Amino acid sequence: MTLEQDKKESDLKMEGEGSREGSRRYQEAQHEFAENGDVETKAGEAADALDGDEADELEQARQAAAQGRAVEG
Numbered sequence: 001m002t003l004e005q006d007k008k009e010s011d012l013k014m015e016g017e018g019s020r021e022g023s024r025r026y027q028e029a030q031h032e033f034a035e036n037g038d039v040e041t042k043a044g045e046a047a048d049a050l051d052g053d054e055a056d057e058l059e060q061a062r063q064a065a066a067q068g069r070a071v072e073g
Helices: 003-009 020-036 039-051 055-066
Strands: none
Touching: 039 055
């Protein structure tokens, strides 16, 4: 298959950073989870993580995100 054929067969559109299609799909998935997902279980898991072994790492990630930077791993 040539590159041109591959491009024609793909529904993926190159939009660069800030992809509208990617953002739309993400938003739809978030709404679907909020409406139909097991939100209570996931909230409990998150609370447990904040109180458990991951607490320090999660706090570092939170602070980094608040400053607009990534955590060095």
